[in-house]
Amino acid sequence: MKKIRRIGILTSGGDCAGLNAVLRAVVLRAVYGYGWEVIGIRQGTAGLMARPVAAEVLDPAEFTGLLLRTGGTILGTTNKGDPFAYPMPDGTLRDRSAEVIEGYRALDLDALIGIGGDGSLAILRRLAVQGDINFVGIPKTIDNDLGHTEVSIGYATAVKVATDALDHLQPTAASHSRVMVLEVMGRDAGHIAINAGIAGGADVILIPEIPYRIAHVAAKIERLKHEGRNFALVVVAEAVKTEDGEPVTRIQAGGHVTYGGIGHYIGARIAEETGAETRITVLGHLQRGGMPTPRDRLMASVFGVHAVDLIARGAFDRMVAWSGRQVIDVPLTDAVAGYRAVDPDGPLVRTARGLGICLGDA
Ligand code: F6P
Numbered sequence: 001m002k003k004i005r006r007i008g009i010l011t012s013g014g015d016c017a018g019l020n021a022v023l024r025a026v027v028l029r030a031v032y033g034y035g036w037e038v039i040g041i042r043q044g045t046a047g048l049m050a051r052p053v054a055a056e057v058l059d060p061a062e063f064t065g066l067l068l069r070t071g072g073t074i075l076g077t078t079n080k081g082d083p084f085a086y087p088m089p090d091g092t093l094r095d096r097s098a099e100v101i102e103g104y105r106a107l108d109l110d111a112l113i114g115i116g117g118d119g120s121l122a123i124l125r126r127l128a129v130q131g132d133i134n135f136v137g138i139p140k141t142i143d144n145d146l147g148h149t150e151v152s153i154g155y156a157t158a159v160k161v162a163t164d165a166l167d168h169l170q171p172t173a174a175s176h177s178r179v180m181v182l183e184v185m186g187r188d189a190g191h192i193a194i195n196a197g198i199a200g201g202a203d204v205i206l207i208p209e210i211p212y213r214i215a216h217v218a219a220k221i222e223r224l225k226h227e228g229r230n231f232a233l234v235v236v237a238e239a240v241k242t243e244d245g246e247p248v249t250r251i252q253a254g255g256h257v258t259y260g261g262i263g264h265y266i267g268a269r270i271a272e273e274t275g276a277e278t279r280i281t282v283l284g285h286l287q288r289g290g291m292p293t294p295r296d297r298l299m300a301s302v303f304g305v306h307a308v309d310l311i312a313r314g315a316f317d318r319m320v321a322w323s324g325r326q327v328i329d330v331p332l333t334d335a336v337a338g339y340r341a342v343d344p345d346g347p348l349v350r351t352a353r354g355l356g357i358c359l360g361d362a
Helices: 019-034 045-049 097-106 118-131 155-176 191-199 214-226 262-274 294-313 332-337 347-354
Strands: 006-011 037-041 055-057 111-116 135-139 179-184 204-206 232-237 249-251 257-259 278-282 318-323 326-331
Touching: 006 019, 006 045, 019 037, 019 111, 019 294, 045 097, 045 118, 097 118, 111 118, 111 294, 118 135, 118 332, 135 294, 135 332, 155 179, 155 191, 155 232, 155 278, 155 294, 179 191, 179 262, 191 204, 191 232, 191 347, 204 214, 214 232, 214 262, 232 262, 262 278, 294 318, 294 326, 318 332, 326 332
Parallel strands: 006 037, 006 111, 111 135, 135 318, 179 232, 179 278, 204 232
Antiparallel strands: 037 055, 249 257, 318 326
């Protein structure tokens, strides 16, 4: 195996809390543990497409203070611009993968670490195969929908933010005798919704994995009222559909489609069915920013160190993962193929039902 001297790292896909903590762990381990140089690539694969290539040496001294604690990513990132189908100004899609690989070569790197979710890691692996790049992936996504790892960076912080939101909503709900609807992110998976909903004392949790009927939600709210409760907390995952089975989406600049708005639909339907006064909070990108929780910082450190150790061992085409209280690594192909939504028969759904939380199906 060629001797490693210089590795690259990039953050890809949507940002989340804990990315800077991963960068810190990689830099400390690579520089102090192995004497390598670490090059940070800007804006994900866009930095490798840029000419000159947008990249800089990452100095351990940069990481001594705030960065362990701050959200975002100092490298920047993008969740658009797949290099295999890159949107051009004239509206066409072009395969620019060869340019990305050429950019990687220009940096004279011996290996690359990519921090991403399933979509980004699949793209990065494809590039690695095409360009014969020694690649290791680190899982991050607030959606926590990657298979083969129990933990992805950013998820714990997102759950905390959503739980804090319920803690903030409950007193105002009780003061005004209102039904508060909280819409949370998670893309097609309801992990944030069910975790924060249980932790934050929600009365109703709607997730895309369990079809609902508004009549069941209304009945739950009426029951609470008859029991003497003057408020209710409802958590809705963003990918929950309307009763007609329509996803609620928005088209962002450049045609990028995101979820958003189902909370308003559910709030209006609850008001119609029960006469309750409802208010809606769409938590949005608050779930992605902010200080990473201790758990996210810890996992960022564990994953960063393990990824560098994998490179040192020449173990490529793998993703670091957390399973059964251990840091492990799995083939990247398995990792990106192993999508994981909430298990409708799993422990959290059983717990929610056991607590009397309405999941909309009964
Ligand atoms: O995948 C992370 C995520 O925050 C999803 O939960 C959400 O649906 C999406 O990204 C939002 O994307 P954007 O940052 O483009 O609005």
